[in-house]
Amino acid sequence: MERPDPVLAPERLQEVSIFVLERDVETVTNVLLHAESLHLEDVETESLEPKRHWAETADRALALARRAGQVLELLDIDPLTQAPTEPVRPGDELDLMEAQLVLAETRVASWRARAERNRRELESLALTRSQLELLEPLRVPVEALGELRQHHVVVGTMPAENLTRVAEALFTVSFVIAPVQVRAGRALVVAASTRQDAAILDRALRSAFFEPIPLPADAHGHPEEALAALERRAELARASESELSAERVRLAGALRDTLVPLEARLRAASIVAEAIRRFPGRGEVYLIAGWVPERKVEALGSELRAAADAPIVLQAAPPAGTRQGVPTLLSAPAWLRPFRILVTTFGLSGYREIDPTLPAAATFVLMYGMMFGDVGHGLLLAAAGALLGRRVGPMARIITVAGVSGALFGVLYGTVFGAPLFPPLWLRPMDRIQDLLLASIAAGVVVLNLGFGLNLLTRARAHDLLELVLDRNGVVGILLYWTLVGGAALTLLGRLDIRVVLVTLAPLALLLWLKEPIQERLRGRPVGPIGDTLVTGFFELFETVLGYASNSLSFVRLGAFAVAHEGLSAMVLRYSEGPAGWIVLVLGTALIVGFEGLVVGIQALRLEYFEFFGRFFRGDGTPFVPLTFQGGRDARMHA
Numbered sequence: 001m002e003r004p005d006p007v008l009a010p011e012r013l014q015e016v017s018i019f020v021l022e023r024d025v026e027t028v029t030n031v032l033l034h035a036e037s038l039h040l041e042d043v044e045t046e047s048l049e050p051k052r053h054w055a056e057t058a059d060r061a062l063a064l065a066r067r068a069g070q071v072l073e074l075l076d077i078d079p080l081t082q083a084p085t086e087p088v089r090p091g092d093e094l095d096l097m098e099a100q101l102v103l104a105e106t107r108v109a110s111w112r113a114r115a116e117r118n119r120r121e122l123e124s125l126a127l128t129r130s131q132l133e134l135l136e137p138l139r140v141p142v143e144a145l146g147e148l149r150q151h152h153v154v155v156g157t158m159p160a161e162n163l164t165r166v167a168e169a170l171f172t173v174s175f176v177i178a179p180v181q182v183r184a185g186r187a188l189v190v191a192a193s194t195r196q197d198a199a200i201l202d203r204a205l206r207s208a209f210f211e212p213i214p215l216p217a218d219a220h221g222h223p224e225e226a227l228a229a230l231e232r233r234a235e236l237a238r239a240s241e242s243e244l245s246a247e248r249v250r251l252a253g254a255l256r257d258t259l260v261p262l263e264a265r266l267r268a269a270s271i272v273a274e275a276i277r278r279f280p281g282r283g284e285v286y287l288i289a290g291w292v293p294e295r296k297v298e299a300l301g302s303e304l305r306a307a308a309d310a311p312i313v314l315q316a317a318p319p320a321g322t323r324q325g326v327p328t329l330l331s332a333p334a335w336l337r338p339f340r341i342l343v344t345t346f347g348l349s350g351y352r353e354i355d356p357t358l359p360a361a362a363t364f365v366l367m368y369g370m371m372f373g374d375v376g377h378g379l380l381l382a383a384a385g386a387l388l389g390r391r392v393g394p395m396a397r398i399i400t401v402a403g404v405s406g407a408l409f410g411v412l413y414g415t416v417f418g419a420p421l422f423p424p425l426w427l428r429p430m431d432r433i434q435d436l437l438l439a440s441i442a443a444g445v446v447v448l449n450l451g452f453g454l455n456l457l458t459r460a461r462a463h464d465l466l467e468l469v470l471d472r473n474g475v476v477g478i479l480l481y482w483t484l485v486g487g488a489a490l491t492l493l494g495r496l497d498i499r500v501v502l503v504t505l506a507p508l509a510l511l512l513w514l515k516e517p518i519q520e521r522l523r524g525r526p527v528g529p530i531g532d533t534l535v536t537g538f539f540e541l542f543e544t545v546l547g548y549a550s551n552s553l554s555f556v557r558l559g560a561f562a563v564a565h566e567g568l569s570a571m572v573l574r575y576s577e578g579p580a581g582w583i584v585l586v587l588g589t590a591l592i593v594g595f596e597g598l599v600v601g602i603q604a605l606r607l608e609y610f611e612f613f614g615r616f617f618r619g620d621g622t623p624f625v626p627l628t629f630q631g632g633r634d635a636r637m638h639a
Helices: 022-035 052-074 090-138 142-146 160-169 195-207 223-276 294-307 337-344 357-371 375-392 394-413 433-461 465-470 475-492 498-513 515-522 530-553 556-575 581-615
Strands: 013-021 151-159 175-183 186-194 280-282 285-293 313-317
Touching: 013 022, 013 294, 022 223, 022 285, 022 294, 052 090, 052 223, 090 223, 151 160, 151 195, 160 175, 160 186, 160 195, 186 195, 285 294, 294 313, 337 357, 337 394, 357 394, 357 433, 357 556, 357 581, 375 394, 375 581, 394 556, 433 465, 433 475, 433 530, 433 556, 433 581, 465 475, 465 515, 475 498, 475 530, 498 515, 498 530, 515 530, 556 581
Parallel strands: none
Antiparallel strands: 013 285, 013 313, 151 186, 175 186, 280 285
């Protein structure tokens, strides 16, 4: 029975080692590819190494699959998207599949050659037509332009304003430049000189951005006559194109039932062989090593044993506490998955890290609503997200939920499109700015402490007791933060003597200052030079204290943007009272919902990434990419 999807942690994995005989390796690989449960690890030792002939088989199968795909594309046949259900054995089947492919290619080859010739003919005719249309104003036989023996003649176009410059540059030679026609600022010209001065003429023309028109080799007579002859040839080529299209349809009908499954099996064979080339082995035994979700290990083992002819050995164990490189497989309820992009844009959780998708979604939506609070604007944003639907993927769901949050905060603020239409359930930002800013800082304190708590969970999952206690975001750091924040607040209110705060701060600050030598001693490692350690520790402590203050005050933007939002909305309403007020109202509302909505989203993400995630999340995990006939899918979007 499968456990429900974990919400705050990646799925538990087990490290598996599967030993299989060579006669079963293809069958077992097919099962693994269909199961999509194994993240393969490359293992190579002195006694076990991949077998080279599988690399050759994989390359050959891939080349054949590409050839089959080209034939399908030529015949305009859609390939299969599903992998074959029957096991694919590239070691035994490639010769037969190649023979079938060669037969199909032979049937298509004649049509392909004729279609290619006809295509080149149409392209050549189109080029010749464009050349003749440019030469048409000359009204001289085309072949006559190329039969002059004593003169060098060129025809082309150039910017009309450069005609005088070219004439001035050629004052030392005999030449003729005759503009025939001017269109869109470019002149069609015929230029001529003696054969001896041909290089000088060509150089002067190039400097004036002259573009020569090649004389069509197969055109004769005046351009009008040549164009008529050209049209007759084009009609024949187009008729051939229609016949070739009909022949392609007939070929596709005759070959579809053979080619489509053949291409699918060749593609699958290349994937099977590519997987096996990564399995190390010795003699008749192969080792398949990797990671499998804990909840799937038993079922996968039963499926492999049922498919194999000979006994297989499957060893599975959870990763040791110090094991590095364990991949991350994230699973979450369907309603939460759209918000994963908020996290994966920053990074992927490590295997022993907390998956911050749920707290990130909650804090992002609440912070967005607080900055964008307005019933009308929020509902418009939610409607925009609903209308975008699948066009922008998971972002549409995030936009919708953020808009609903803005509408709910609009109820707390009592505003609809910037107008105070009903009494606020909490406060009106413009009327109680100080209270709103203090509430923003309080919200920041809550978010930061949520980050502290998640860091404790992360360190506990990693069994890192020293960092859990001595880190700036660990137990000592939390106590120092609350001593600074709470002590300062109580001292200002006159409820606590400053000496009590200082006495409490001293040992906590000392522990953070001496964190590195304490940890090194407890881990049994030598401590570095004491002077360097003390200086480094002091500056890290100083940075930590400043960070606590700046991180908390950074959340002031929650209230500041709420005030700015109400002020901008009120300004739009004020200017919409004129004769063209509805235009101002529509454009202003669109600006607020579109541009300000984007800016508020960026600010909420900034608080997430720099203030919240910085407490507990590194985001340097390795994605779980299972063996699959689909070519491997990133675990960030998997499950």
